[in-house]
Amino acid sequence: MKYLHTMVRVTDIEASLRFYRDALGLELLSRRDSEAGRFTLVFLAAPGDRSAQVELTYNWPAPDGTAETYTGGRNFGHLAYAVDDIYAACQRLADHGVTIARPPRDGRMAFVRSPDGISIELLQAGDALPAAEPWASMPNVGSW
């Protein structure tokens, strides 16, 4: 038995790629656009850790333009990733316009949300980093 992936639905594939690939730093492994099925599937993973993936499912709008919308539920919590430098990871997210919902004030843990509200936890690999500004005095924003 082997874990393969966590699938999340997205409403904007380009916005989702900016978040998961460009801002969060996951590697794009594959993308399949199905004209017949009117869906796009994207698989991403942490660089060097291809065995545990995230699948993005984008269902194309109906021919009349009607698009699916997605809300979140509390039964799902978050996806968690270890990062080598939590400040650098949060800076890259912020540089891409992502709100740091729970800044890494402790040099150890941060939370952000995807464009569709999926909560992502970042944890510093190994020991916490020394407290550093601007993170140490940055307030929480919203929920995560």
Next chain:
Amino acid sequence: MKYLHTMVRVTDIEASLRFYRDALGLELLSRRDSEAGRFTLVFLAAPGDRSAQVELTYNWPAPDGTAETYTGGRNFGHLAYAVDDIYAACQRLADHGVTIARPPRDGRMAFVRSPDGISIELLQAGDALPAAEPWASMPNVGSW
């Protein structure tokens, strides 16, 4: 960067252990009951694949007995696992009273839901198995 886990919230830790450990076959890695924080955290993973985990978060009821309840949201899709024998995996789930929402009619894919509505996809590792009863003629039940 490394994927660590997907966290889900659960309303009944024992029912969740029956599902994730006994019926689905994940291995219990750790359990922490915090009297002070009034929560229980459980980590599980596929046997032999400890690097990709599932975290169950159980928030204990308030002193007055008020308990949290969780609904699902469409932005989260499912967790996916490869299994060596999808029929044996589904039989074990059924033996534990789990509804096979999407039976493996094709010998390749099945879906079930956790007690809190988290959708789990099972995929046959390698080639699909030959079609076999009772699975081949089993109808879908609900959504997944």
